[in-house]
Amino acid sequence: MRYLPEFLDRSAQEQVLRDLREAVAQAPLFNPVMPRTGKPFSVRMTNLGPLGWFSDRAGYRYQASHPATGLPWPAIPDSILAVWNGISNYPHPPEACLVNFYGSDAKMGLHQDRDEEDLEAPVVSISLGDTALFRVGGTVRGGKTQSLKLASGDVLILEGPTRLAFHGIDRVINGTSTLLKDGGRINLTLRRVRKP
Numbered sequence: 001m002r003y004l005p006e007f008l009d010r011s012a013q014e015q016v017l018r019d020l021r022e023a024v025a026q027a028p029l030f031n032p033v034m035p036r037t038g039k040p041f042s043v044r045m046t047n048l049g050p051l052g053w054f055s056d057r058a059g060y061r062y063q064a065s066h067p068a069t070g071l072p073w074p075a076i077p078d079s080i081l082a083v084w085n086g087i088s089n090y091p092h093p094p095e096a097c098l099v100n101f102y103g104s105d106a107k108m109g110l111h112q113d114r115d116e117e118d119l120e121a122p123v124v125s126i127s128l129g130d131t132a133l134f135r136v137g138g139t140v141r142g143g144k145t146q147s148l149k150l151a152s153g154d155v156l157i158l159e160g161p162t163r164l165a166f167h168g169i170d171r172v173i174n175g176t177s178t179l180l181k182d183g184g185r186i187n188l189t190l191r192r193v194r195k196p
C-alpha cells in the first residue's frame with residue numbers, strides 16, 4: 001500500500017471539485033443497495049468513465065450506464081486522470097472512477113475490491129473534504145487491522161500484494177475540512193476493470 005498525504009494541494013482539490021460538480025449534474029448521486037438484502041448503503045454514489053460500479057439486489061457489477069438516467073457515465077476529467085497518470089505505474093488508463101459521497105453518519109464496512117477482472121492494476125483512491133478514519137488489514141477477513149486518517153487531498157494506492165487487502169471507513173470526522181461548504185467527504189476510486 002502506498003499512502004501519499006496531501007498529494008493534491010488546495011487548488012488542485014478545488015479543480016477536481018469543480019469537475020465533479022459538472023459530472024454529478026449529468027450523473028446524479030444515487031443510493032445503492034446491498035445484494036440480496038436490499039439494505040441501503042450509507043454512502044451515495046455515482047461514476048465517471050466507460051464503466052461504473054453498481055450494486056443492487058441482483059449483486060455487484062460494472063455497467064456502462066447510470067441506473068436512473070440510462071445515460072453513459074460522464075468521462076473522467078483530466079484533473080482526476082492526472083493523478084492516475086502521475087502515480088499508478090500502470091500503462092493503461094482507468095476505466096472506472098467510483099465517486100462515493102459520505103454525509104456525517106456514513107461509513108463503509110470492511111471489504112475487498114475484487115469485482116475487477118484485471119487485478120494486476122492498482123486501485124487509486126483520492127479523498128476530498130472531511131477526514132475519515134480508514135481501516136486496513138490483510139487479505140484474510142478477521143485478521144489484524146490498522147487505522148489511518150485520510151484527509152482532503154490524500155491519495156492511497158492498493159497495489160501488488162495489498163491489492164486485495166480488506167479495508168473500510170469507520171467514520172468521517174465532522175468539521176475537519178473547509179473544502180465542501182456543507183461538510184462531508186468525497187472519495188474517488190480509480191480502477192481498471194477489464195484486462196487490457
Ligand code: MD6
Nearest residue numbers: 113123125156158169187189
Ligand atoms: C473510502 N475507499 O476511502 C473507501 N478501495 O471512502 C476504498 O474503498 C478504497 O481507499 C480501494 C482502494 C483504496 C480505497
Ligand code: FE
Nearest residue numbers: 111112113167
Ligand atoms: Fe474499496
